[in-house]
Amino acid sequence: xxxxxxxxxxxxxxxxxxxxxxxxxxxxxxxxxxxxxxxxxxxxxxxxxxxxxxxxxxxxxxxxxxxxxxxxxxxxxxxxxxxxxxxxxxxxxxxxxxxxxxxxxxxxxxxxxxxxxxxxxxxxxxxxxxxxxxxxxxxxxxxxxxxxxxxxxxxxxxxxxxxxxxxxxxxxxxxxxxxxxxxxxxxxxxxxxxxxxxxxxxxxxxxxxxxxxxxxxxxxxxxxxxxxxxxxxxxxxxxxxxxxxxxxxxxxxxxxxxxxxxxxxxxxxxxxxxxxxxxxxxxxxxxxxxxxxxxxxxxx
Numbered sequence: 575x576x577x578x579x580x581x582x583x584x585x586x587x588x589x590x591x592x593x594x595x596x597x598x599x600x601x602x603x604x605x606x607x608x609x610x611x612x613x614x615x616x617x618x619x620x621x622x623x624x625x626x627x628x629x630x631x632x633x634x635x636x637x638x639x640x641x642x643x644x645x646x647x648x649x650x651x652x653x654x655x656x657x658x659x660x661x662x663x664x665x666x667x668x669x670x671x672x673x674x675x676x677x678x679x680x681x682x683x684x685x686x687x688x689x690x691x692x693x694x695x696x697x698x699x700x701x702x703x704x705x706x707x708x709x710x711x712x713x714x715x716x717x718x719x720x721x722x723x724x725x726x727x728x729x730x731x732x733x734x735x736x737x738x739x740x741x742x743x744x745x746x747x748x749x750x751x752x753x754x755x756x757x758x759x760x761x762x763x764x765x766x767x768x769x770x771x772x773x774x775x776x777x778x779x780x781x782x783x784x785x786x787x788x789x790x791x792x793x794x795x796x797x798x799x800x801x802x803x804x805x806x807x808x809x810x811x812x813x814x815x816x817x818x819x820x821x822x823x824x825x826x827x828x829x830x831x832x833x834x835x836x837x838x839x840x841x842x843x844x845x846x847x848x849x850x851x852x853x854x855x856x857x858x859x860x861x862x863x864x865x866x867x868x869x870x871x872x873x874x
Contacts, residue, residue, distance in 0.1 A: 583633060583752060584633055584634065584635075584752065584753070584754065584755070585633065585634040585635075585747055585750035585751065585752055585753065586634065586635040586637070586750060586751070586753040586754065586755050586756060587636075587637065587667075587668030587669060587749075587750035587751050587753065588637045588638075588639055588666065588667045588668050588669075589636060589637065589638050589639065589667060589668065589669045589670070589671060589746055589750075590639050590641060590663045590664055590666075590667035590669070590670045590671065591603055591638055591639065591640050591641060591671045591673060592641050592663070592664065592670060592671070592672055592673065592686055592689075592690070593672060593673035593674060593683070593686055594680065594682040594683050594685075594686055595682075597673045597674060597675050597683075597701055597702075598673060598675070598701040598702060598733045598734070599612075599640050599641070599673055600612035600625070600640050601733040601734060602671075602673065602699070602701060602731070602733035603625070603627045603638045603640045604627070604733075605733045605734075605736055605739055606627070606629060606636070606638060606739060606742075606743065607627040607628060607629040607636075607638065607762055608629070608762075609627070609762045609763075609844060610840065610843070610844060611625060611626075611627045611762060611763040611765065611770060611844070612625040612627065612640045612773075625639070625640040625763070625765065625773075626638065626639055626640075626763055626764045626765065627640065627762060627763055628757050628761045628762055628763060628764070629762070630755060630757070630758075630759040630760075630761075633747075634747050634750060635755040635756065635757065635759075636743065636746060636747075636750070637756065637757070639663050639667065641663050664689060664690060664691060664694065665691060665694075667694060668694070668695075668749065668750055668751055669694070669695050669696075669697065669746050669749045669750065670690055670694050670695070670696040670697070671696075671697050671699050671742075671746070672686070672687060672690060672696055672697070672698055672699065672723070672725070673699045673701050674698070674699070674700055674701070674719060675700075675701055675702050676700050676701065676702050676703045676705060676706045676712065676715065676730065677705075677706055677711065677712075677715055679715070679718060679719055683719075684722065687722055687723055690723060692724070695726045695749040696723065696724075696725055696726060697725060697726055697727045697728070697729060697742070697745055697746065698716070698719055698720060698723075698725040698727070698728045698729070699729055699731055699742065700712065700715070700716060700719075700728070700729070700730040700731065701731055701732070701733055702732060702733075702734070703730035703731060703732055703737065703738075704732040704734070704735055704737060712730055716728050716730070726745070726748075726749060727745040729741055729742045729745055767798070767805070767845060768795050768798045770841075770844060771795055771798065771807050771809065771837075771841055772793045772794065772795050772809065773793075774837050774840045774841055774844070775793045775809050775811065775833070775837045775853060776791075776792075776793045777837075777840075778832075778833040778836050778837045779791060779793070779811060779822060779833060781836075782829055782832060782833055782836075783821050783822060783829070791811065791812065791813050791814070791818065792811075792812045792858075793809055793810070793811055793812070794809065794810045794812060795807060795808070795809050795810075796808045796809065796810050803846075803847035803848065804847065804848050804849075804850065805841070805845060805847065805848070805849045805850070806849075806850045807841070807849060807850070807851045807852070808851075808852045808854075809837075809851070809852070809853045809854070810853075810854050810855075810856050811853060811854070811855045811856070812856055812857075812858045813855065813856070813857060813858065814857070814858055815857065816857055818857075819855045819856075819857055822855050823855055830853060830855065833853065834851055834852075834853050837851060837853070838851040
């Protein structure tokens with residue numbers, strides 16, 4: 575983390591990205607900063623942590639906080655923790671991006687919006703707007719959502735296609751306080767490479783196994799070594815049962831091999847160098863059930 579002297583008028587602040595699960599929060603943050611630091615998948619509740627993405631331009635530093643999707647069902651301890659994370663992030667932010675999917679306003683969306691404080695500038699971001707063929711329907715939809723809260727701006731975007739993201743960033747910048755940058759100009763996240771490696775593997779598990787696998791599956795990085803530009807990473811996917819282990823490994827190891835290949839390529843793009851990756855699948859019984867051990871890796 576770096577604190578430097580900023581030119582006159584430089585703006586810097588925290589931007590919370592909130593919304594119900596699967597509206598594209600992580601995809602939006604990755605697109606805004608131009609790097610993949612928050613994992614994505616069709617499986618709801620993929621993001622378990624506050625993930626910070628950073629972009630610095632000539633006159634501003636944007637510190638985006640991708641929050642877990644607010645959970646309105648199943649009051650289990652994990653969901654309560656995720657929701658507490660969302661609520662705490664909102665009150666500590668300088669700007670809030672409230673994300674909805676174009677043409678879709680559910681009770682779950684409204685429950686998240688009820689958490690947005692009135693004293694923090696909030697921009698309504700209508701994501702996946704490229705999916706709406708008749709653009710005339712976007713205006714009444716935007717008016718419907720705007721009737722529920724006082725937004726400082728309304729910006730239709732497509733995070734996937736990069737549509738309107740420059741305009742969105744200009745709207746955000748208007749509401750950032752004048753501050754010196756908090757991070758270095760080349761920083762893209764405050765998370766360690768070890769953490770990002772675990773998240774990338776976890777994304778591949780969810781993408782390739784899908785709804786068959788429960789949320790309790792966890793990825794731990796058992797060893798992370800760097801020799802020059804080469805990173806050697808040894809990861810363990812922890813599952814509840816032997817049947818889950820078989821799901822991940824696949825027939826003759828094909829699924830695990832595909833996960834490893836995809837994860838390695840993503841890591842090489844993110845870290846900017848070659849990666850040697852080994853992934854093992856282990857059943858959680860025994861040492862892996864140690865809660866303190868899981869917390870040490872950032873899983874609470």
